[in-house]
Amino acid sequence: MTKPSQPVDHLPLADGHTVPVYRWVPNRPNASNFGDELGPMIVRALLAQHGKHHLQVIDAPAAGRSKLLSVGSIIHNARKGDVIWGAGINGKVWPIHVNGKIGIVATAVRGPLTREVLKTRGITCPEVYGDPGLLFPRLFAAELEQAIEKRRSAGPTGGIVYIPNLNDERLMSTGHLALTADIRSVSPGMTPWDVAAEIAVADLVLASSLHGIVLAEALGTPVRPIASLFEPAFKYMDYFLGTGRPSAAFSTSIPQALQSPDLPAPVFDADALMTAFPLAMLDLA
Template sequence: MAVAQYYFSPNVVPHGDTELNVPNIVLVGSILQFADAYSYVCGAGYISNEPEYLLRIAPQSVNCVRGPMTGYLLDQQGLSHPHLYADPGILAPFIYPQSVRSCSRTIGLIPHYVDFDSAWVQRCRIKGLKIINPFSPPESFFAELNACEAILSSSLHGIIFAHAYGKPALWIELSDNVIGKGFKFYDYYLSLFKKICGFQPVPVMHQDCDTRPIPAF
């Protein structure tokens, strides 16, 4: 929302997943399937390659999408797009600049919202690991993220925001509840010209957690 208001118009208003009859922007997140005939797609992606999560209506315009896996699916659907790949989440530092850089060895954990109340996250909270609430107001969310040296996240945008602020980030798996079997993560990593084989989630849900520093990753 902040990206749309900052780069397009302060008059942009949020809308849900129902079809609109007026021009609209499909901007950030795995929400491409909600685009309609009046949509201008600028960085969104698919959440899965399963048919139920794909577009059923051609958008007004596709200017860029999150990554090449989304682009490939659009090609398969016969939908024209310029093969430009980027997630607008990388623009966060321009909207929420942070002047304080962490000198500590603090590791931050950003769980996906479906994992926020998971047993593993609760254990980490009890042991003192810094948990960054994905529901926090943007200003406090980015301040907390920027105070960390590195980020663990089961949320794609936890990783994207960490990268945007120059923080190393590790993709962890806390449950089987995040839709898509990793599709959106691979889509994003491929947009960085990374090989998929080098980026697999670290399944931590059955492991213990502690507060010892994690080596660079």
Template sequence: MKNSFLRWGIKLARPWFIFGSLKRPILPYRVNLMFFDEKLGPDKQPNVGDLLSKVIFNFLLKSKGIKSLRSKRTYRISFVGSVIQFLTGDAVVYGSGFLYESVVAKFASEKVKLDVRAVRGPNTKRMLESIGYTVPEVYGDPAILLPLFYQPKTANPKKEYIVIPHWKKTQDYDSKKYAVLSTLTGDWEHFIDEIASSKLVLSASLHGIIIAEAYGVPAILLGHTEKNDLFKYQDYYLSTGRENFVIAKDIDEALKLEIPQVPDFKEMQKKFMDAFPVDIFKDK
């Protein structure tokens, strides 16, 4: 009985913590950035995509002249990554997406109120609209904004290519045979520098693809993904107007493919920047 009450109490409390982490409370009358801060893998490092949530968010605050997270209400803002399905409290959505289509029904049962300003792509828009949310046609992962404030230090000559595995499968790649770049790192600048110092990126990491293309580096998707579910990848590619994209089964196949064109992000970046919810930052 005691354990049942404890579980019930934790369930009631979780919406007031960032992604249910009981060590990270939602602060009242603040804008609370929803991001993961777990240390992953054998070396206990952050996932660079999660780390970039704070980096890009701080850039946006500075660029919009916002000096305080204080607000008249308590806000959650869902930002970088496939995180919408983890929301358990009302939130503003700005650039997030769903991880898989299969998680949408369970999320709908949570009956969370969302104020959607932008989503990662058309797949997420379609899924949110299917369960009753209003979604503007504003697309983009916040990582497309990185070139607006960080200029990488590039090596010369550049590497012919680098390989970025999904973080759960990094150990499957021989770092002596290939130039492997792990997404598990606390040094986001080095991660970007390595991408920008390559002529081609072969990546099973979605943020590896997005960051490469944002900096003008061609990228090919490796099919060695977490669960062979391409929902989030399709979401991103569709956001840039690409209904078809190449998936290589392995590195050897990827190196034989025609190098894809990199999309022009200028219009998307502007539209995405304009959609930033400056109105929720009110400290008076």
């Protein structure tokens, strides 16, 4: 039986000037992962859309203030007083790093698997699902158009792109990939704009990167998921279940993916996800 949520004693989430947003960063010099860069970008865009231009999105401090967790499998980094909007559980670190998560607020999560984990730990969570990355084209239409035009002028378009998970790119042997000359590899270390532009000009996306899948679906490019060699299936299935695809299947290699069907289109309520954005918790003004 699920215990009721314990009362939340919020540390300041906003100070009238700044909003701390958690962003996971690889523990390597000059490394980045485009999917983890989406969270602060999306929060900044939504604040602007609501007329909160005076609020600056900053990287979450280690302690002393509550923070917002949005895009990514980052809930194990939540602390008392934090707010979750669209984030998910990381299959590599639960349940040990999720136990004891009390006093956090969830307004939306990536999918029902995450919601069930939170519920079993006494955290109330509404049935509002979806990765906020799905909102990217809605929030950045003009910027995306510019990035896509820049990409079109840089070289051939169309064809197939492959977007590996960060750990797949770093640790997988090149022999396993079986990339052919007609498949362009897109690094997850590229900027969100460059990755989105590559996806937008492609005819097909193959991806073990979850946010490669998310952005492809957001941009309407056909996509086929490839199982990561280094990431548990939890976060992928959480996302698929939260977007109406309980039967989504992975390929285990690029050759197999080339013979597989495209993922069916996601089914989710973008308006509900945007309405769940915790605007009232983010500003003192």
